[in-house]
Amino acid sequence: MKDFRHRLAVVTGGGTGMGREIALQLATAGAHVAICDVIVEHMAETAQACRAAAPDGVRISTHECDVSDEAQVLQFRDGVLEQHATDHVHLFFNNAGIAGGGGFIAGDRAEWERTFGVCWSGVYHCTRAFLPLLVAADEGVLVNTSSVNGFWATLGAAAPHTAYSAAKFAVKGFTEALMIDCQINAPHVKISLVMPGHVGTSITHNSRDILGKPAVADMTSTDLVDVRIQMKRMGLPADALSDEQLKTAIQQRMEGFRDNAPMTASAAATVILDGVREERWRILVGKDAEALDSMVREDPESAYTPEFMQRLLKQGVFNF
Numbered sequence: 001m002k003d004f005r006h007r008l009a010v011v012t013g014g015g016t017g018m019g020r021e022i023a024l025q026l027a028t029a030g031a032h033v034a035i036c037d038v039i040v041e042h043m044a045e046t047a048q049a050c051r052a053a054a055p056d057g058v059r060i061s062t063h064e065c066d067v068s069d070e071a072q073v074l075q076f077r078d079g080v081l082e083q084h085a086t087d088h089v090h091l092f093f094n095n096a097g098i099a100g101g102g103g104f105i106a107g108d109r110a111e112w113e114r115t116f117g118v119c120w121s122g123v124y125h126c127t128r129a130f131l132p133l134l135v136a137a138d139e140g141v142l143v144n145t146s147s148v149n150g151f152w153a154t155l156g157a158a159a160p161h162t163a164y165s166a167a168k169f170a171v172k173g174f175t176e177a178l179m180i181d182c183q184i185n186a187p188h189v190k191i192s193l194v195m196p197g198h199v200g201t202s203i204t205h206n207s208r209d210i211l212g213k214p215a216v217a218d219m220t221s222t223d224l225v226d227v228r229i230q231m232k233r234m235g236l237p238a239d240a241l242s243d244e245q246l247k248t249a250i251q252q253r254m255e256g257f258r259d260n261a262p263m264t265a266s267a268a269a270t271v272i273l274d275g276v277r278e279e280r281w282r283i284l285v286g287k288d289a290e291a292l293d294s295m296v297r298e299d300p301e302s303a304y305t306p307e308f309m310q311r312l313l314k315q316g317v318f319n320f
């Protein structure tokens with residue numbers, strides 16, 4: 001799809017980050033846009049930015065929806081069809097996601113299942129609900145956001161990363177298999193798989209809110225136990241820090257993730273939409289994602305060794 005004008009695009013998790021920037025760039029290009037999110041205030045900000053940037057006649061709609069809940073997804077679909085007075089959709093972005101559920105053995109089961117539910121079941125429910133609407137269009141594109149954690153299941157040796165990685169591997173496998181299904185059964189529907197590296201967004205802040213975790217300033221000593229264990233595994237002197245110093249360090253790390261990333265959310269959205277225009281099924285976002293992809297493919301057996309991490313860091317594409 002080369003031209004987004006007058007097309008209807010749906011973006012999940014459009015409240016902030018890459019989802020917001022995708023919505024904004026689509027609206028600016030003249031597409032009608034529907035977004036969903038669980039944080040209503042963020043969606044309202046995205047909608048306002050889209051309306052300000054879009055040419056006259058572009059429709060923007062917002063829909064409160066938790067993508068991990070199938071009943072809400074069906075309501076979202078019906079709301080989009082009603083508000084845009086249509087029976088089909090041209091572009092669908094499965095973008096919503098949260099980070100969490102690191103530990104399977106020692107972690108909290110509810111957090112694990114919530115993270116997996118948003119990152120995998122959200123993609124599944126939305127694809128079930130909206131793929132028929134892409135098939136009903138003259139041409140359609142489904143864009144599923146996985147991650148580098150969809151082919152490399154770690155963030156480094158200090159902390160496990162099981163729920164998010166399992167979900168992102170599932171998104172990658174499903175998307176590749178669905179692409180073949182579409183080639184056979186709906187060749188006018190194209191599929192793209194997005195695998196971002198580190199992109200500067202508020203995902204760590206948003207995920208804490210969505211998982212019902214306390215704000216960093218309100219964390220108790222008990223809340224900080226896991227952080228101390230993780231720091232010690234990294235060889236950092238956690239016991240030398242007071243609770244207040246540790247909370248400041250956590251806050252700085254979250255802000256650093258957002259503010260010191262090698263790529264902004266806006267630049268990432270441009271890479272994603274360029275990939276869609278070029279009909280690329282495999283969209284790596286960022287030099288870090290490209291480096292990781294080739295290193296894992298080149299030597300998969302060593303992908304989880306300390307030597308691999310050292311070689312990766314030597315590439316100089318990570319600044320976090």
Ligand SMILES: NC(=O)c1ccc[n+]([C@@H]2O[C@H](COP(=O)([O-])OP(=O)(O)OC[C@H]3O[C@@H](n4cnc5c(N)ncnc54)[C@H](O)[C@@H]3O)[C@@H](O)[C@H]2O)c1
Pocket residue numbers: 012013014015016017018019036037038039042065066067068095096097098118122145146147148195196197198199200201202203204206207210265
């Ligand atoms: N930021 C990165 O470095 C990075 C790297 C790889 C992959 N990703 C993936 O990119 C996607 C976008 O993330 P982002 O970094 O822009 O983060 P973000 O937090 O800025 O955006 C995610 C959006 O999804 C929304 N959301 C969360 N749970 C939801 C639910 N159940 N239903 C509906 N909306 C929900 C959030 O409120 C938020 O607006 C996610 O799938 C994420 O896993 C991000």
